[in-house]
Amino acid sequence: MSTIKETTLPKHLQYKETGFKKSSNVIQALSIDILLWGYTSLVTYKVIYQKLIMNMRHADFTWSQPLAALGVGAIISLILFMTKFSIGRASKGLYEIDENETYMKQPFMFLGYFIIILTFVVGLQVSQVSMREFLSEAGLTGARRIFTALFQPNFAIIEPALFAAVETIYMAFIATAISLPFAFLLGFFAARNLMSNSPLTFAIYNLVRFYLNISRSIEPLVWAIIFSVWVGIGPFAGMLALCLHSISSLAKLYSEQIENISDGPIEAMTATGAHPIQVIWFGVVPQIVLPYLSFTIYRWDINVRMATIIGLVGGGGIGTMLMQYQGLAKWNEVGLLVIVIAIIVWIMDYSSSKIRASIK
Amino acid sequence: MSTNILEVKDLQKVYPNGTHALRGVSFDVVKGEFLVIIGLSGSGKSTLLRCINRLHDPSSGSVKFNEEEVTTIKGSDLRQVRSKIGMIFQHFNLIPRKTVLTNVLTGTLSKTSVTKSIFGIYSEEDRAKALSLIELVGLSGKENHRADNLSGGQQQRVAIARALMQNPKMLLADEPVASLDPATSHSVMQYLKKVNEELGVTILCNLHFLSLVRQYATRVIALKGGELIYEGSPKEIDEEWFRTIYGEEAVEVTID
Secondary structure, three states, rough: OOOOOOOOOOHOOOOOOOHHHHHHHHHHHHHHHHHHHHHHHHHHHHHHHHHOOOOOOOOOOOOOOHHHHHHHHHHHHHHHHHHHHHHHHHHOOOOOOOOOOOOOHOHHHHHHHHHHHHHHHHHHOOOOOOOHHOOOOOHHHHHHHHHHHOOOHHHHHHHHHHHHHHHHHHHHHHHHHHHOOOOHHHHHHHHHHHHHOHHHHHHHHHHHHHHHHHHHHHHHHHHHHHHHHHOOHHHHHHHHHHHHHHHHHHHHHHHHHHHOOOOHHHHHHOOOOOOOHHHEEEEEEEEHHHHHHHHHHHHHHHHHHHHHHHHOOOOOHHHHHHHHHOOHHHHHHHHHHHHHHHHHHHHHHHHHHHHHHOOO | OOOEEEEEEEEEEEEOOOOOOEEEEEEEEEEEOOOEOOOOOOOOOOHHHHHOOOOOOOOOEEEEOEEEEOOOOOOHHHHHHOOOOOOOOOOOOOOOEEEHHHHHHHHHHHHHHHHHHOOOOOHHHHHHHHHHHHOOOOOOOOOOOEEEHHOOHHHHHHHHHHHHHHOOOEEEEEOOOOOOOOOHHHHHHHHHHHHHOOOOOOOEEEEHHHHHHHHHHOEEEEEEOOOOEEEOOOOOOOOHHHHHHOOOOOOOOOOO
């Protein structure tokens, strides 16, 4: 047992003495400082000076402005770099920080506080937050008119509304059902514990993961717009959009479930001399069936909600109906549709959570 | 013909994280033996068993099963060898939510085609054999019970039946009684003894309790830090050997 206490500094704060490591750290620290000071000077000039002080309505933007700001940032950074006001040096652990002082009281944090306050002020300006608009006479009258109409829903359109709702539910169901087998297969290829045995399978794993991440990061709303051009406005476009998104989301959930299973049955099946497919069928599948079922039902629930939104951009169902009445400013009809949507979402949410709880 | 069913020579295993689990282990196993491997947790016992049927790949050295080198074979050759070596585990490793019968039938997977096994189609002989093995381990009438609803000792007996379904020449048992109570431990060990004596299956078994070792083993090897430090009869393990294997401060705990 060694009696000498190891240095207590956290690893990222320890002073690094090796030449290359140190110079690379200095460059990174300087870049952090330049970016922070560049940002500070740019928004100070654009928003605080041009908007708030000069009250310019349409401040012109040229690419020379951010470049100039970076230049200013570089000058300030170089001046302050060796002082304790450098966030870059502090975060790369390039100077000793007094252990007894909390981080919040370090000198470099004052620049941090300044940037947070500055960003808040700029944010208010960019979001055009205005109490005057919020409480304006004309605005309030308009809102009152819509709210009164919403609370007096027009039950004359209940029939087409229910039909549209049924369309939405079926559309969501078909999207879930069609994506199921694809997601099921992809789930195995995206499970690290099954795929990390050989370089080839690991390459496939990375490829599938990459595809899943990319396709999941494109919102179904965007897919719905693309598909409504491709196959025409209607439930089919919405269904395809939901399908694509469901495949990626379900495959991701499935693969995480596979990664969490116990290795025991897999080991046991391998030890009997079973074929790899048999190992998966007997060692993996029985462990994942119930969680899969649970995820899939939940996905249907999500798809019903998404199908409503997708309808707004031409994906069919009750969403499309809502968009049409809203375009005509028929608020009593919109009021009814909102009620129907709320009831459906509530029923789906309630029953899916009940079913999922009962198959645990 | 040699009477050795297994010959292990200079077996080394280094895990990717740098753990040197086995440092040149060599020993032979004679057909029909009940060989027990003892040693502390982390001494390499489990790794040793898993290197024999290649659940883990050894880093170097040789393992010969029935005079066939197993460290280099792949694919169907490897599955062929595995099918002749049954294995049972500390945590039983049965398939959850499946019946006892289905679990025992998985012992024939290596002889059943992939499609047939996926649709659960097994031959009549296999079913009859599975039922007779369930009877052998004293679980008649439980064949349609879910395996994960059985007690620990019963689950381990299902695992023994599954291993026997393979018609194994050798059985690897990785701490088969470590998660069972003393009475159940003896019952499971009795079944292993029966398998060894009546069916003539060679057994390699990892154990913790020396009282069980003395009662069931025909020969003992001991591992310490990945090296073989003792080989001999279970009766020859005395106080001194015990302290060498388990450390100076160890006190023997008995189970009876």
